[in-house]
Amino acid sequence: MTQTSTATRTGWWPLVAACTGAFMLLVDVTIVMVALPDIIDDLHMSFTGTQWLLDGYALALAALLLAAGSFADHAGQRKVYLWALIVFALASLACGLAPSGGVLLAARVVQGAGGAAMMATTLALVSATYHGRQRGIAFGVWGGVSGAAAAVAPVLGGLLTEHLHWRAIFLVNLPISLGAVWLTLRTVEESRRPGKGRLDWAGMVTFTVAAGALTYGLIEVGQHGWTSARTLVPLAAAAVALAVFGVIETRGDHPMLDLRLFANRSFSGIMTGAMLLVPAAFACLAFTSLWLQQDLRLGPVMAGLALSPMALASLVTSVAAARFLPGLSPRAAIGGGLLLIGAGAFLQGTLDADSSWTALVPGLIVTGVGVGLSIPSLSSAAMSYAPQHRAGMAAGTVNTLRQLGYALGVAVFGILYQDGLAPYAALDDVYRASAVTGLAAGLLVLATVRPARAA
Template sequence: MYGMSTTSSAQAPDQAPNPDPDEAPDPDPDEAPDPDPAGHPQRWLILGVICLAQLTVLLDNTVLNVAIPSLTQELDAATSDIQWMINAYSLVQSGLLLTAGSAADRYGRKKMLIAGLALFGIGSLAAGLASSTGQLIAARAGMGVGGALLLTTTLAVAMQIFAPEEHPRAIGIWSAVNALGFAAGPLIGGFVLDHFWWGAIFLINLPVVALGLVAVVALVPESKNPRGDRPDLLGALLSTVGMTALVLAIISGPEHGWTSGRALAGGGVAMAALALFARWESRIPYPMLDLHFFRDQRFTGAVAGAVLITFGMGGALFLLTQHLQFVLGYEPLEAGLRTAPLALVVVALNFSGLSAKWTAGLGTPLSVGLGMVLMSGGLVSIALPASDGYAGTLLGLVLIGVGCAVANPAMAHAVMSAIPPAKAGVGAGINGTLAEFGNGLGVAVLGAVLNSRFAALIPVAATSLPAALAAAGSAGERREITEAFSSGLRTSQLAGAVAVLLGGLLAAALLRRAERAAA
């Protein structure tokens, strides 16, 4: 497998001899030999295939939002049903990312990629044909299993088929697909719903899945951990329970209150399960997640930056949609179109290779720091009172897009390069888990800042803008309520800007220190 620079402490577990010769894996005829140092001859075509598979998963994260009115009418779905339709997918996917990555390393990344596509396709078919809310929620959970396998194996395969010097550009393209999925989901969903019934938003996945299966079988080489560690079943169970409970607590806090039974129970289970997971992983000879990774300052720097960048971005984009609709007065589809410049900038810079060139010239620490400073400036531009028109918002979106294009691939590369190649699936699982955690935390915390500021300024008792406007007794009160909501948005966006800025400085400092220590 392709070599990646790691600390000796991180490599030691993978380089240790097998303590029991009977545990040595049998030769696998499906496992490809050591790849050419120049990279797989069809690597760019393979990257296109796995990015297509990844895009399908990412579209499903956002496409359901535009179908909520249709689901409410045709399936007689209550608000709680809608929440579970959305959350079942993200809960299962985020809870299984680390386990899925570990399974890919042990059993073969190509096998898990095929399994992920198949499960995602079956789940999409079941969702498209669902006739009740319960069936749709169950189908979405099944799609989450396939999504977890796809998100981890796509990045792991990309790290195997490219030479180390091509990793930054390959990861840049992989990262750009995330932005493309974010921008295209609502637009594709809106187009499909204008011409077909709601189930079609899931059935359009089927031809893409079929094409992906054929291409993966024909093109993608098999790769896996050559030592074949014993499966860490208890570690997989504890990590899945812990991460699922943690995401559930983050989702439940804004909806039911941070002191509600659901939020407190989720947080308590998460803390207990993750503490047991850390203790178990530190004591067994074949850990799913080697805790020695956290002794690598490059790894910890990338982890800190990844959490804070997704914290600021997830929360800010959640606030941005409300800013465009409630403050600037755009319709939902128009608001979606006006967020597109962010994704277009990310896609253009990464697909053209410019961001990879900048990262190579600046180095990882400076790239991460500069990218997050630009993102912070973009959030400030959106939050400024002068941006009540679209011009300030457009400038902010462009700055955030440039910052994302530079910082995101650099941090993903830092995470992956701090982990031995044999653990590429686990590395991809860590990268995805950090993104899910930071995004959920950003929505929860910055949403709480918004609600707190809004509640303190409005002249009526209400928990949301529509409820407050309905309770207003005069045009003056409605104007005051709208201004209070705008003030809350600005406060929370500025809080996100501070988090991103501090995250950039912290991550850059840790990555710089790690480089000096290695030198």
């Protein structure tokens, strides 16, 4: 049975199977935010543990995404996707039943590993199943589902936490995963791309060590300062691991990441924008959720609703831009979007002791417009500035850097949030740092990305 006839026979069900996994793994990036206060109280977690609850998942996604994609090329996209769903479900069960913070953190890392394999295979399965006009529609639906995940996550997390328990935000993944497994077995054909070379284990290990050590060192700064051995040792280890990773990827025959791609000025600009966009727009939301619930005493549902204007503005903007601005260049979409994200963060960084949640709304909307303009263009822009045979690597690198940017953003902004100021003042500092990040990234993209080449 050919892949083309598979699409004819099963219709859009393979797309549903792939989108179900993508939706679930992307929801789990941020669904935890509104449940943080309840988790902290129930499991007696420290502020550092809270940061790792967010970063462990994102780091596993970032560290394993490229390697998972390479492995799936050999073992089969469908097989890897099915195993990833099972790993994700079991890890979600462990999260939901975790008796302590340590167990929860470990399960989140395993959950992120399963999520990395899911993210690496869903688009590949869609691409292998659909062709021509159907493929364009399928990619559009996949992108819309990804955007919907960001919109739904805070509210869904609030509803489950407030009306059931924080453990429900993880346990809800079990029936969804089982449904995705059943649908995949019934409707999705196997797909593999042989001849892609050996798996780059050395690159994967050194990249993981570099990303993990850097994040650990930055998180430890908040408690122990910049001169502590608990900060300096992991930061030094990160520098060494990153240097070794560079040597391995430069000299290897089958690199996980071909560093020669970054010789293209436009490609480097896109990648830098991708890495800085996520901390500028999203990393600050975890601390906003703490302020909303611990200081303003909002419930989880209300806290989720208070954060939703950004996601809703992003959805509306992405749909409107696709319909009315189809020829918008990557330079304009990503650079302009980042400038709007920076402006939105600046508007949010004006809180005082009398501020309510409504003070965030204008800035959230402006940020959401920027997100809706920029994120849909990232993967296609990266692929357009890379050689054809490296297009898949370019798209995977974008997602890797986005997750790494989120993990590093949570670590860095956590230093600002626990600096002893009043919570609203500390949150102002976080948003000002987000504003600087977004504005600098936007200007960098506008300065480096060639305007003539469309995504």
